[in-house]
Amino acid sequence: MSELRWNPIAEEWVVTATHRQDRTFMPPADYCPICPTQPGGFPTEVPASGYEFVVFENKFPSFHSEPPEPVVEGNDLFPVRPAQGVCEVVLYSPQHDTTLAARSVGEIERLVRVWTDRYVELGARPEIAYVFIFENKGEAIGVTLHHPHGQIYAFSYMPPKIERELQSQAKHFARTGHCLHCDVLDEERRDGRRLVAENEHFIALVPFYARYPYEIHLYAKRHLGSLAEFGPEERLAFASLLKTVMQTYDGLFGFSLPYMMVMHQAPTDGQDHPGCHFHVEFYPPNRTATKLKYLAGCESGAGTFINDTLPEEKAAELRAIAAQL
Amino acid sequence: MDSERTIMQKEILVKDDGRRLIYYRFVPAGDAPEPPEAEPLKPETRESETQASEPKEP
Numbered sequence: 001m002s003e004l005r006w007n008p009i010a011e012e013w014v015v016t017a018t019h020r021q022d023r024t025f026m027p028p029a030d031y032c033p034i035c036p037t038q039p040g041g042f043p044t045e046v047p048a049s050g051y052e053f054v055v056f057e058n059k060f061p062s063f064h065s066e067p068p069e070p071v072v073e074g075n076d077l078f079p080v081r082p083a084q085g086v087c088e089v090v091l092y093s094p095q096h097d098t099t100l101a102a103r104s105v106g107e108i109e110r111l112v113r114v115w116t117d118r119y120v121e122l123g124a125r126p127e128i129a130y131v132f133i134f135e136n137k138g139e140a141i142g143v144t145l146h147h148p149h150g151q152i153y154a155f156s157y158m159p160p161k162i163e164r165e166l167q168s169q170a171k172h173f174a175r176t177g178h179c180l181h182c183d184v185l186d187e188e189r190r191d192g193r194r195l196v197a198e199n200e201h202f203i204a205l206v207p208f209y210a211r212y213p214y215e216i217h218l219y220a221k222r223h224l225g226s227l228a229e230f231g232p233e234e235r236l237a238f239a240s241l242l243k244t245v246m247q248t249y250d251g252l253f254g255f256s257l258p259y260m261m262v263m264h265q266a267p268t269d270g271q272d273h274p275g276c277h278f279h280v281e282f283y284p285p286n287r288t289a290t291k292l293k294y295l296a297g298c299e300s301g302a303g304t305f306i307n308d309t310l311p312e313e314k315a316a317e318l319r320a321i322a323a324q325l
Numbered sequence: 326m327d328s329e330r331t332i333m334q335k336e337i338l339v340k341d342d343g344r345r346l347i348y349y350r351f352v353p354a355g356d357a358p359e360p361p362e363a364e365p366l367k368p369e370t371r372e373s374e375t376q377a378s379e380p381k382e383p
Contacts, residue, residue, distance in 0.1 A: 055346070
């Protein structure tokens, strides 16, 4: 079962999806359910023995195209509604023991085209308000399958973090007449201390307000609302800087760094959102090689992050690694 | 540039439980063969490079 339950105190939906308790958890490499099916081998999610990129609907989705009826009845205080939406898995490679960072810039550029196709196709559905592309990487993040993959959640409502971002963008525009993200970028470039790497079309930085020690935001320099607005040169530049950021992370402690990677782009709710500015946010949980940042009482209970490091120092550390790539 | 050299092709299949699976393949521009067959599933449709439609109107 899967349903949305409204929290009237936080004013947000919670997805209740009990079937996800049964999903495959840390299978051995030779029983990976998302590796290509080998001749004579057990059938996996992917019947072809080889491929470049594959996208399929998640076997244990939080949202459904045709959602079941909720198992409980809602009321005025506790609204309940079907968990409508789409959950897709994006396989980055047929190879089990690799990462996105190891793929070439050309291959990542092709993945950008796959992501763009999914953004546009899912976003065109009338019930989809927001297409959220993300990757959870590493056991520290809680991944259950090691095979390199990302995910896409197509929401039937605006996720609360995106809603808040839309509101702050609108307020800033009303006050200044400027794009909030463009102003943030201008300030970061003027200051310069938190920049990590850049190319002609994209820039990577540790934001002034970083919550995680090695948090990086990767921005389009031009005011682009979504992947669908990229030109060929921008796709390639985006792929190139994505690889740089991921290689920089992998150079930090001598192991493939776990992270959450999330894309923020224009909603697909049919409304005009001129303040949206495409960017990717990386949240690596490591604060050292052996210590993790946990979302503990203050973060989870009060909503305030405590960053034990200085963004300016962490950016310098990351910039030095990026410069040597 | 890669996107000028290759065309993206999609092959969409439907699994027994109704879930969609999409193979994305990239072939040289001007030399776009039929994508190879994948095994047991039912082909739903097959299409080449999608210049996707604009997001819906309000």
